[in-house]
Amino acid sequence: MGIKHIQYLAGLISEQAFRESVEERGPFGPGVDGLVADIKSYLESEGIGGDVTLFGKGAWAARNERVGENCELALIAEGELNHLLNGHRQGGTDVYHAIEGIAKRHGFFMEQGYSYSWHFYKR
Numbered sequence: 001m002g003i004k005h006i007q008y009l010a011g012l013i014s015e016q017a018f019r020e021s022v023e024e025r026g027p028f029g030p031g032v033d034g035l036v037a038d039i040k041s042y043l044e045s046e047g048i049g050g051d052v053t054l055f056g057k058g059a060w061a062a063r064n065e066r067v068g069e070n071c072e073l074a075l076i077a078e079g080e081l082n083h084l085l086n087g088h089r090q091g092g093t094d095v096y097h098a099i100e101g102i103a104k105r106h107g108f109f110m111e112q113g114y115s116y117s118w119h120f121y122k123r
Contacts, residue, residue: 022049026056032072035106035120042098043081051079067113073120074113075099082116 022040036054043049055063055074068074077085084092099118103110108120 023053025053025059027058028056029072031107031122032056032120035073035103035108038102038106039075039099042102046095048079048081048084048095052077052081065113068117068119071119071121072108075118075120076116077118078116085112085118086115 022043028036043052053076057072060068060071060074083089084095100110103120107123109123111119113119
């Protein structure tokens with residue numbers, strides 16, 4: 001559960017702010033800033049940014065996760081985006097392809113790791 005989720009549950013931010021806000025845990029490496037900005041913009045514009053955290057390479061490595069090792073960016077989703085990307089909500093394929101397209105435009109490819117994580121690597 002991310003900080004924004006806790007703030008939402010405590011009534012410190014509105015539901016709209018929670019749904020639209022993507023949390024970032026950088027720093028992000030060279031060439032990753034644009035990818036982060038475009039993913040964040042897309043998720044927030046679709047209202048599916050709540051409970052999403054983007055981890056830079058160092059921040060992800062610091063978690064000592066076995067999945068997603070050496071990724072440039074890790075996207076962690078526990079809310080609506082998770083349900084969409086795992087096929088539990090209609091429209092998930094379109095969302096997946098939109099994020100995949102953003103990754104390709106920036107020279108990255110995306111792989112799912114855990115059921116709640118997607119990892120981006122340079123092509």
